[in-house]
Each structure stands twice: as C-alpha cells, then as structure tokens.
Amino acid sequence: MYNFLLLWKMAWRNLWRQRRRSLITVFAMSAGLALCIPTYGLMEGVSREMIRGITRSHLGHVQVHHPDYLEERRLELSFPEKEASLAVLADPAVIQAAPRVYTGGMVSSEHEFEVHVGTIGTHGGGLQSLVSGSLPLKKCTALVDERTAKRWRLDLGSILRFSPLPAEPACERVEISGVVRSDPAGASSLLMRPADIADLNAPPKAKSAAQTDPDDIDSLEKLAPAAPSADATPMLAPASDAAPDAAPAVDAAPAAPPPAAPSPSPATPADNPTTVVFRVVRTASSQVGIIAVDPSRESQVTTMVDKVVAGTYLNNTYRNGQGVPQILIGDQLARILMVKPGDRLGLDILTREGFPMDEMVEVAGMFNSGLDSMDRSLTFVHLRMAWDPELMNLVDPKTGAPQIHELAIRIKDSLDNVVVAERLQKRLKGLHLVAWPWQKVEPAMASMVKLQDASTAILLLIIFAIAALGTMNTMLMSVFERIREFGVLKSVGMRPFFVARLIMLETLLMTLVSMVVGGVLGLGISSYLYVYGLDMSSLLPEGFSYQGVVIDPVWRTVISVRSFAIPLALMSLVSLIVAVWPAVRAARIKPVEALRQTGV
Amino acid sequence: MKKFLFVTLILLLQTTFGRPAAAQNWGKCPKDTRDLVDKADRIMFAKTTAGKMTMTVRKPDQTSTMSMTFWSSGRENMLVRITEPSRLKGMSTLKVSDNVWYYMPRTDRIVKVGSSMMGDSWMGSHFTNDDLVKETQLYIHYECLSRTDGKDSITVSLAPKPNAPVVWGKIVMKIRRADSIPESAQYYSDKGVLKRTMTFDRIQKMDGRSIPTRMTLTVAGKNESTEVVYDKVRFDVAIPDRMFTLRGLKM
Numbered sequence: 001m002y003n004f005l006l007l008w009k010m011a012w013r014n015l016w017r018q019r020r021r022s023l024i025t026v027f028a029m030s031a032g033l034a035l036c037i038p039t040y041g042l043m044e045g046v047s048r049e050m051i052r053g054i055t056r057s058h059l060g061h062v063q064v065h066h067p068d069y070l071e072e073r074r075l076e077l078s079f080p081e082k083e084a085s086l087a088v089l090a091d092p093a094v095i096q097a098a099p100r101v102y103t104g105g106m107v108s109s110e111h112e113f114e115v116h117v118g119t120i121g122t123h124g125g126g127l128q129s130l131v132s133g134s135l136p137l138k139k140c141t142a143l144v145d146e147r148t149a150k151r152w153r154l155d156l157g158s159i160l161r162f163s164p165l166p167a168e169p170a171c172e173r174v175e176i177s178g179v180v181r182s183d184p185a186g187a188s189s190l191l192m193r194p195a196d197i198a199d200l201n202a203p204p205k206a207k208s209a210a211q212t213d214p215d216d217i218d219s220l221e222k223l224a225p226a227a228p229s230a231d232a233t234p235m236l237a238p239a240s241d242a243a244p245d246a247a248p249a250v251d252a253a254p255a256a257p258p259p260a261a262p263s264p265s266p267a268t269p270a271d272n273p274t275t276v277v278f279r280v281v282r283t284a285s286s287q288v289g290i291i292a293v294d295p296s297r298e299s300q301v302t303t304m305v306d307k308v309v310a311g312t313y314l315n316n317t318y319r320n321g322q323g324v325p326q327i328l329i330g331d332q333l334a335r336i337l338m339v340k341p342g343d344r345l346g347l348d349i350l351t352r353e354g355f356p357m358d359e360m361v362e363v364a365g366m367f368n369s370g371l372d373s374m375d376r377s378l379t380f381v382h383l384r385m386a387w388d389p390e391l392m393n394l395v396d397p398k399t400g401a402p403q404i405h406e407l408a409i410r411i412k413d414s415l416d417n418v419v420v421a422e423r424l425q426k427r428l429k430g431l432h433l434v435a436w437p438w439q440k441v442e443p444a445m446a447s448m449v450k451l452q453d454a455s456t457a458i459l460l461l462i463i464f465a466i467a468a469l470g471t472m473n474t475m476l477m478s479v480f481e482r483i484r485e486f487g488v489l490k491s492v493g494m495r496p497f498f499v500a501r502l503i504m505l506e507t508l509l510m511t512l513v514s515m516v517v518g519g520v521l522g523l524g525i526s527s528y529l530y531v532y533g534l535d536m537s538s539l540l541p542e543g544f545s546y547q548g549v550v551i552d553p554v555w556r557t558v559i560s561v562r563s564f565a566i567p568l569a570l571m572s573l574v575s576l577i578v579a580v581w582p583a584v585r586a587a588r589i590k591p592v593e594a595l596r597q598t599g600v
Numbered sequence: 601m602k603k604f605l606f607v608t609l610i611l612l613l614q615t616t617f618g619r620p621a622a623a624q625n626w627g628k629c630p631k632d633t634r635d636l637v638d639k640a641d642r643i644m645f646a647k648t649t650a651g652k653m654t655m656t657v658r659k660p661d662q663t664s665t666m667s668m669t670f671w672s673s674g675r676e677n678m679l680v681r682i683t684e685p686s687r688l689k690g691m692s693t694l695k696v697s698d699n700v701w702y703y704m705p706r707t708d709r710i711v712k713v714g715s716s717m718m719g720d721s722w723m724g725s726h727f728t729n730d731d732l733v734k735e736t737q738l739y740i741h742y743e744c745l746s747r748t749d750g751k752d753s754i755t756v757s758l759a760p761k762p763n764a765p766v767v768w769g770k771i772v773m774k775i776r777r778a779d780s781i782p783e784s785a786q787y788y789s790d791k792g793v794l795k796r797t798m799t800f801d802r803i804q805k806m807d808g809r810s811i812p813t814r815m816t817l818t819v820a821g822k823n824e825s826t827e828v829v830y831d832k833v834r835f836d837v838a839i840p841d842r843m844f845t846l847r848g849l850k851m
Contacts, residue, residue: 076661104720108711161710165847172846215669215681217650220837287716346709348702353657353664354724355688358704358711390687390706397662 007498011505018478025474026514029575032467033518036460036567038525041557042534043456047449048558049551051414054445056303057369059438060098060408061417062424064088067434069405070441075103075352078394078403079433085407087427088435093411093420096300100406101292101386101394105349105356107329107379108285109337111152112163115144115190117278119197132156133178136193140171143191147182152282153338154179160190160280162200170199174280190280201276284337288329288379290349292386301410304367304380310334311341311365318384325385326364330375334366341365349385352394359391409435460567464574472578475507479582486586487594496587503586507579511572519568529557627743629756637756638739639780640773643811644833648673651806651833652683657725658825664724667831677844678732682723693722694849695732703849710846726796726817726826734767741766752777768795781812794820806833 015022055061064084066077081099088097120135120143133156136142144154154160158176165172174192192200214220295314299305305313314326327345329337339345343363348356361381369375386392387402394403411420417437424435439446479486486499537553557563626634650671657664667684681692690705700713718729742758758771769790774783784799796819800812811833818825842848 076659106711106714106717108709110709159712161846165850168842168845168847214650214671214839214843217652217669217832217834217837220650220834220839223647223836223838283712285711285714287714346704346707346711348704348711351724353662354721355691356702356704357687358707358709360707 003498007501007505011502011509014502014506015509018481021474021478022510025471026510026517028470028474029467029511029514029571030518030521032463032470033514033567033571034521034525036463036467036571037519037522037564038529038557039463040456040460040567041526041559041563042529042555043452043459044560044563045556045558046551047452047456048414049555050449050452053551054442054449055410055414055417055438056301058302058304058408059442059445060301061411061414062409062421062435062437063441064097064407064409064424064428064433064435065405067432070436073102075350075354075394075405078352078405079431080396080401081404082401083431084404084428084433087431088407088409088424091420091424091427093413093416093423095410095412096297097410098298098301098408099294099383099404100298100408101383101392101403102405103290103292103350103386103392103394104287105290105347106285106287107327107333107337107361108283108346108348109339109343110346111282111284111338112279113152113282114277115148115160115280117190117192117197117200117276119194120191129181131179131181133176136177136191138175138177139193140174140196141177141193142174142196143178143180144176145180145182145189148189149176149179153284154282158282160282163279163281166200167202170202171196190278197276200278286333286336286377288333288377290347290379290381292381292383292392294383301408304328304369307367307369308365309368311363314364314380314382318382318388324360324362325382327361328364328380329366330378331366331368332372332375333377333379334363336376339363347381349381349392351392357391359385460570464570467571468574468578471507471510471575472581475503475579475582476585478506479503479586482586483589483594486589487591490589491591491595499589500583500587503583504576504579507575507583508572511575514575515568515572518571519564522564522567523559526557526559526563529555530559626739627745627759629744629747633744633747633754633756634739636754636775636780637742637744637758637773638737640775640782641738643781645675646835648837648839649833649835650837650839652831654829654831655723655725656827656829658827660823666723671839671843673839673844675737679843679848688723691723692849693732694844694846696844698733700729700733701846701849708850710849726819726824730767738771738773742771745770750777753783779810781810796820802829806830807835809833809835 064079066079068074069077078101085097085099088094130143131146133143142160144160148154154176156176156178159173160176161173162171171192174190174196180191293314295316299313308328309331311328314328319325324344327347329339329345334340337345341363345361345363346358347361348358351357367375367380369378383404386394386404389395395401396403409420409424411417418439421435421437421440428435439449489499490496533554533556535554625631648671650669652667652669654665654667665685666682666688668680668682670678670680672678676697678695679692682688682690690703692703694701694703700718702711702713703709704711713729718733720729721727722729722732738758741760741764743761745757745759747757748755753774753776755772755774758773760766760768768787769792770788772786772788774785775781776783781803782800784797786797787795789795796817799816799818800814801816802812802814803810804813806813811830813830813833815828815830816825817827840848
C-alpha cells in the first residue's frame with residue numbers, strides 16, 4: 001500500500017518535473033483522440049445514412065415473403081395480407097409494414113394527330129429534300145417531314161396507324177422509310193406511294209350481303225381444290241382477287257355514303273392528287289415492372305413520395321372521381337411514352353393466371369429514383385388494382401382473401417433489424433412465411449455497408465498508429481534522458497518491476513489527462529459536425545449515389561456512447577501497450593553503467 | 601479379268617450408293633425418315649384452317665380454361681379469338697409472319713407484342729408468344745440423329761443443323777407407324793436437358809382428316825401442363841384476307 005501510493009506520487013512528480021515533454025505527449029494523444037472521435041462518429045453517420053438510404057428507398061428493414069418467392073419470383077407465391085400484417089404489426093419494434101404485389105405488364109400511350117397525306121412527287125424537292133432514310137419503295141411505307149418526325153419522335157421504321165382503320169385494301173399502318181425537309185408553310189405531312197394513296201382515298205365498300213361471317217366456322221366455304229401450292233404464303237394474292245366484291249365494282253357506284261368511318265376531308269375530293277387530311281396514331285409502349293402498393297402505408301415505410309418530381313404520389317383511394325386508377329411512373333418512362341401527369345395510358349397487367357388484362361390508367365406523377373433502369377421500367381399502382389377481380393385478381397382461389405407478395409417493414413432502430421427479423425420469423429411461423437433482414441434480401445448492399453465500415457476501421461487504425469507512435473517516442477525519450485535517475489533509483493534498492501510500473505503509471509496518468517482533454521475537444525468537433533455537417537458536395541457535385549441509394553453530400557456525425565467509448569478505450573489500450581517497451585528498457589538498466597553516464 | 605470385274609463392281613457400287621448417300625439419307629437415318637417426320641410435323645397443316653379449341657392451363661393451385669376460335673392461313677397468318685370465359689371474351693391475338701398483336705377489348709386497344717415480350721407466356725399458358733411465331737420446319741432446320749423402329753411406332757431423334765435458327769438442342773419424336781400421326785415429342789435444351797414434352801392423342805376424323813385432337817404440353821420437372829383440345833377443325837376453307845389484318849383483329 002505504501003509502495004503504491006509512493007508510486008503514484010513519484011509518477012505525478014515526474015510528469016511535472018518534465019513539464020514540457022509531458023505536455024507535448026498529452027497534446028499528441030489528445031489531438032489523436034480529438035480526431036478519432038469525430039471521424040468515428042462521421043463514418044458511423046455515413047454508414048447509418050447508407051442504411052437509411054438503402055432501407056428507406058424501397059427495401060425496408062425487414063421483409064416478409066413466401067419462402068420461395070425471392071428465388072423464383074412467381075406470381076402464385078403469394079400470402080394472405082391480413083393475417084401477415086396483423087402478426088407483424090403486433091411486434092412493438094415495428095413502426096409500419098407496407099404490403100406489396102409485384103407483377104409485370106406493358107404500358108402504352110397513343111397520340112393521335114392529323115397529317116396531310118400526299119404522294120411523293122407533290123412535296124417540295126422530292127428526292128433532294130430527303131434528310132435520312134430512303135424513298136418509300138415497299139407497300140405501306142411513307143416519308144414524313146422533319147418537323148412531324150421531331151414532334152412525335154418518329155424514326156426510320158416507326159409505325160403510324162390510321163385512325164379509324166381505313167377499309168380494305170388500304171394500308172392500316174405505314175412504316176416510316178425516310179424523313180424529308182419540312183415544308184416551311186405546310187402542316188405535318190406524310191408522303192406515300194400513289195397506289196397506296198389511291199387505296200386510302202377509295203370510299204369504303206358496302207358490306208356484301210353474300211359475305212359469310214368468318215366467326216361461324218361451319219359456314220365457311222371450302223377452297224377450290226385447284227392450285228395446289230407447296231407451302232405458306234401464295235394463298236394471299238389469289239384470294240383478294242377472287243373476292244366477289246372487288247374494288248372497281250364499288251368505285252363505279254360512288255353514291256354509297258361513306259359510313260361514319262375514315263375521314264378524307266370533305267374539302268378535298270378523292271380525285272385531287274394533292275393532299276388529304278388523315279388522322280394517324282403514334283403508339284409508344286414499354287414493358288414494365290408493376291408494383292402494387294398501399295399508398296398510405298408505403299409512405300410510412302419508404303421515401304418514394306419524396307422522389308416524385310412531377311405530379312403527385314398515388315392517391316389513397318383506388319379509383320378516384322371518374323373511376324380511372326392512377327399510376328406512378330419513372331421520369332425516363334414518361335419521356336419514352338411522351339406523357340405528363342394527368343395523361344392516360346393503356347395498361348396491360350399480368351393477372352395471377354398469367355394472361356394480360358387491360359385498363360386505362362391516369363399518370364399521377366413521375367419519380368426519379370436516381371437509378372436509370374428503375375426510372376425507365378418501374379411503375380407503381382394502388383394495391384387494390386392487384387385485388388381487383390377484373391384486373392390482376394391476386395386473391396386466394398378458394399376463399400377470395402386478398403394476397404400479396406411482400407411486406408416491407410420499418411422498425412424503430414435500424415441497427416436492431418437482424419434481431420427483430422428473427423422475432424418476426426417466430427411470429428409468422430404458422431403462416432409458412434420467412435422474415436429476412438434487408439442484408440439477406442440485398443447482400444450486395446449489405447457488403448457495401450460492410451466495406452464502408454471496414455474503411456472506417458482502417459482510417460481509425462492509421463490515426464491511432466500515428467498517435468501511438470508519438471506516445472511511444474516521448475516515453476522512450478523520457479527513459480533515455482533519465483537513465484542516470486533510474487540508475488540512482490535502482491542503486492538505492494528499487495526493484496526493476498517497480499521502475500517498470502513507474503513508467504507505466506506515468507503513461508497512464510498522461511492517457512487519463514489526454515482522455516479528458518481529447519474527449520472534450522472531440523465532443524466539440526463532433527457537435528459542430530453534428531449541427532453543421534461536413535459538406536462534401538464540392539468533392540461530389542452530383543451527390544453520392546450507388547444502385548439508386550442516394551447519400552446526402554452533407555455528412556453528419558453521430559454522437560453516441562459508442563462513438564466515444566470505442567476511440568477512448570482503443571486510445572488508452574494502445575498507449576499502455578506502447579509504453580511497455582520503454583518500461584522494460586528502464587527496468588533493465590544496470591545501475592553501474594547508468595551512473596557512469598553523464599545525464600542531463 | 602475376274603479381278604477387273606470385281607473392281608468395276610466396287611467402283612460401280614461406290615458411285616451408286618457411296619456418292620449420293622447424302623441425298624439418300626437424312627442425317628444418320630434412312631431417307632424415308634424425312635418424309636415421315638415432315639408428315640407428322642404437318643399433320644395439322646393446310647392452306648387454311650379454321651376451328652374452335654379449348655385450352656386448359658393446369659398449375660399447382662389453379663386451373664383455368666378458355667375457349668377460342670382460330671383461323672390460320674399457311675404458316676404466316678393466324679388469328680385467335682377468345683370466346684370464353686366472359687372476363688376474356690373478345691381478347692384476340694393476331695400473328696402475321698414475325699409480328700404478334702393483341703387486341704384488348706376492355707380498352708379497345710391494339711397492342712403490339714414487343715420483341716422483349718416474345719419469350720413470355722401466351723395467355724397464361726405454357727406456350728410462349730415465340731411458339732406462335734417461330735416457323736421451324738423440322739425437315740428443313742433439323743437433321744436426324746437416330747431412328748428406332750418399334751412395333752407400332754417409330755422414334756426419331758432430331759438435332760438442329762449447324763446455324764439453324766432454332767430453340768431446341770434435340771427433339772425426340774414418337775410417330776405412329778400406320779399413319780405418321782405424332783404421338784409425342786420431347787424437347788431438349790442445347791445442353792441436353794429435357795425441357796418439355798408434348799403428347800398427342802384422341803385421334804379423330806375431322807373434316808376428312810385424321811388428326812390428334814388433344815395436345816398436352818408438360819413442363820419438365822413441374823407439375824404443370826397446358827392442354828389444347830380441338831373441338832372442331834376445318835381445313836382449306838375460304839377465309840377472307842381481312843381476317844389477318846388489324847381490322848380483322850379488332851373486329
């Protein structure tokens with residue numbers, strides 16, 4: 001006991017005896033700590049921000065599925081929504097669970113506009129005005145003027161359909177074979193071959209009474225057994241010639257009123273070869289993934305609402321007002337389809353049984369997720385559409401209970417999610433469902449976060465190493481400077497172990513002081529970074545985004561017990577370890593040799 | 601002299617049987633195999649066909665049945681219109697050479713099936729849109745690998761010719777000896793894994809021809825199948841050309 005107190009006294013005095021050196025050491029250690037604490041906090045902040053970005057963009061902290069769903073993604077691998085939601089929401093750690101249904105389908109937009117249809121020769125310079133492509137050589141091909149092509153994004157090979165469909169044998173659709181310079185004064189124009197135009201302008205023929213209804217299979221007449229041909233196509237040409245009501249016969253009786261249909265403008269008679277106005281339809285379509293969500297529950301779990309760049313998020317009610325369901329599409333898809341919020345789209349949604357059912361939908365808004373492939377091919381609709389018996393009909397075939405493919409769950413503390421997932425797994429046992437933490441659902445994202453954590457560890461290690469080397473250096477110096485002193489101590493009877501302990505204690509005292517000083521400094525820097533953040537936007541002007549996970553360019557620290565405890569504990573441990581060598585050196589000093597040296 | 605004759609004989613034999621062997625044989629099988637396979641392949645083929653069929657799709661937890669009317673002309677054109685159930689009534693599929701369109705009656709729209717969707721299921725069945733479009737003619741794109749003659753049937757395995765634009769790596773067909781009616785066909789991937797099996801049965805006379813009126817497609821390794829039953833088929837009837845246009849599709 002006496003020895004112990006003596007040791008403390010001596011250590012304390014020694015430190016004050018070498019005031020400058022002690023201060024330098026304390027300063028080095030404090031500086032190291034003051035750097036480590038905010039660095040650790042900052043990296044944990046980025047890591048948390050990453051997790052937040054990953055889980056809040058779409059994943060959620062925990063996901064519930066049919067055991068085989070993630071692997072096979074088949075539509076039938078669904079489960080009843082009600083039971084699963086009840087079981088999950090009963091857990092106190094769960095904030096909200098968002099039900100989802102995944103399916104595929106196609107969205108298409110139709111744009112109808114007027115074109116002046118003329119023959120190739122009627123337009124300006126003919127061949128010279130061709131900008132790209134070639135003359136319409138085949139049947140049902142056409143040239144389009146540059147302005148129209150630009151306005152409706154027509155390209156070589158694009159298809160325009162006449163609306164309404166003209167009568168036989170005129171072209172129903174024309175393929176764009178080339179683009180010509182626009183007529184400065186003229187309206188949109190479509191230039192076709194004279195023969196095709198003649199067909200288009202021909203008045204529709206009256207339906208012949210003799211014509212049989214092809215739907216009535218039994219009444220179809222047998223083909224003449226003659227003209228045996230080996231294969232395929234040759235059937236076409238003879239058949240149209242053989243049709244009893246060939247075109248010329250009808251042309252001779254122009255009295256037949258054109259019944260309602262195609263609209264060669266009355267102002268331009270059919271025999272005028274210049275231009276006639278027709279309406280054409282430009283269809284743009286895209287195959288998409290469809291996610292049916294419950295808008296109110298979804299917005300409590302994910303932040304898709306914040307990514308809406310035009311229009312609004314989905315309405316909470318399925319069919320609002322006029323009964324047209326809404327759809328939320330990516331901004332890239334909107335560009336492809338040439339639509340804006342409020343426009344109508346045709347949606348073909350794959351049903352539970354696997355065939356497409358169609359519905360007109362209204363674009364509620366457009367999102368930008370930061371991930372191009374998502375913005376191009378992902379759409380969101382109301383969950384009720386998935387349960388609509390007229391549409392996707394994802395209900396239990398026997399009981400009619402609504403079903404879903406996924407429950408995305410948000411919990412209170414994102415770092416708890418593995419534990420919560422295990423707990424939910426137990427709750428869902430009876431339903432034969434699995435609850436996975438997001439790390440298991442998206443291992444790639446999880447390893448990204450792990451990589452981030454590893455780089456934090458390396459950074460901290462470097463800072464500690466520098467601080468530790470500084471500490472070791474000062475301690476060694478103090479040993480060398482005090483060789484004579486130790487020699488005297490040993491010659492008056494101090495045991496080597498006592499000397500070693502003395503050095504260790506000196507280090508410990510300095511470490512304790514540094515911990516207080518460094519801790520206070522670290523807290524100060526951390527608080528500053530917590531409030532104001534570290535703006536990295538000058539380094540990353542585009543913001544930092546990976547796989548659609550956007551990370552705020554202003555990095556903020558996390559101030560937690562962990563972000564203090566770990567650097568402090570590591571620092572004291574490292575300082576004590578590096579003090580071992582100087583302590584051993586001092587303990588081994590031989591009194592005779594030490595006294596012979598001329599000390600300071 | 602005798603030796604000379606013998607040599608001449610050998611030469612003669614070689615010229616008659618050796619050289620034209622390529623023309624006589626089809627792959628590694630006798631010449632008539634080719635006609636046999638072609639006949640089986642074209643059992644339903646006519647200049648035009650029209651009829652009614654019922655398709656039943658069986659999946660582990662659901663079975664759906666739909667009735668449809670179909671018209672086809674050669675290998676190029678086909679139109680199928682669903683008549684039952686009422687939920688799908690009027691939904692039609694038009695195929696003209698490589699293109700497929702759907703007509704969606706609820707919204708009165710024509711939808712062209714894009715190339716990325718060609719591999720997708722057709723109307724929830726185990727057939728794909730590609731199955732409608734592809735015009736593989738066995739005797740053109742395939743070569744015979746082996747032939748086993750049984751008592752009532754002949755089993756022929758076919759491999760695609762080099763660079764043939766086909767999907768399957770091997771097809772094993774079982775054909776009835778008496779009338780060249782196919783009994784089954786097994787389709788293997790190019791890695792030699794059995795992917796699906798088609799069986800043909802319920803042979804009946806329809807419009808003067810004996811045809812298998814039931815066709816069942818089973819997916820290997822799954823308890824799922826698609827069954828097509830021809831309720832009525834008429835061959836070589838006059839089908840107006842307008843059937844195979846968008847007008848016909850929308851009608």
